[in-house]
Amino acid sequence: MTQRTPIWKAIASSIRHDIAEGIYGAGDKLPTEASLAQRFGVNRHTVRHALAELAEENLIHARRGAGVFVTTTPTDYPIGRRVRFHQNLRAAGRSPAKKVLMLETRTASTAEADALRLTVGAQVHVYEGLSLAEGRPIALFRSAFPATRCPDILEHLGENPSVTSALAKCGVHDYIRASTRVNAKLATATQALHLQIAEHAPILRTIGINVDFDGTPIEVGRTWFAGDKVTLTLSDE
CATH class of the missing domain: 1.10.10.10 (Winged helix-like DNA-binding domain superfamily/Winged helix DNA-binding domain)
Known part of the structure; x- marks a missing residue:
């Protein structure tokens, strides 16, 4: 029944x-x-x-x-070849910010190694954080970077939470989104706590791979957007 x-x-x-x-x-x-x-x-x-x-x-x-x-209305967030958090939020008329939750170095998971074209057992630098608009949380994210390509990226992120700025200091001055997958999920208790939504509320998960202009993967990221705070839009840029 x-x-x-x-x-x-x-x-x-x-x-x-x-x-x-x-x-x-x-x-x-x-x-x-x-x-x-x-x-x-x-x-x-x-x-x-x-x-x-x-x-x-x-x-x-x-x-x-x-x-x-x-209290708020959903923020338009473009998903395209040039995904930039601060730029996207400012274009939508919102004030962006990021909060660092964790910075660590560990062995890449199978999925991360495949996405970054790494060998089994390779190390990645991992950045977990919270994205905010107008001081309110709209998304959780986890990004992994190849440790050999970006050896000092965690230090740079500790000083400035901008991925674009940190990558530039590692010699990657520009990059594009190679692929993005989107699916719907229900918020876990910890995700709900961070995003200030109810447990089991709808969230949108994206899995994206960014590459440099030689086509080499430099970041694989997962982002969990609060479903009612963000509208994902497709962009040609």
Whole structure:
């Protein structure tokens, strides 16, 4: 027997969709609980339950005596040959930042070795971090770089979290995206904690390989975008 979705979850999903579609923009006031209850044919307690989930995801916030307002709207993030985090966010009118979560050197996994064309047992430098827009987390990422090609990259990233800047200091002054794969996932407990969303909320995972202009792979990265905070768009650039 198919299990039915709780009505409050369906209401939260509907309001979330309205925000994603721009029906309610950043700073806009949502209809009152009474209006939403009438719209969905439920009582106000059910509406309150749905709004509580959206508040937990930081999509909305309540102002005492004023109502409930939209906190943010999804950020357009182009995926193309020249993927640059800071450049993409500034083009979307958002203020970008990165937070370093981990820098380490270890043996490449099988998938990393294949993507970077490394031999079994080769070392990679790994950078894990959090991408932010307007100070709010929108994505988690993990990037691996060939240790022999980029021996000092972790030191550079410790000084400046920009991958483009760190690669330039390693002699890679420009690079392009060779491939990007995108699929949908549900947030784990730790991902939800970092992204400030509910556990099992939808996220988009991308796996990208960047190469230099000789076609040699210099980075393989996985990024987990908060599904309702980012809209991935295809770009020819």
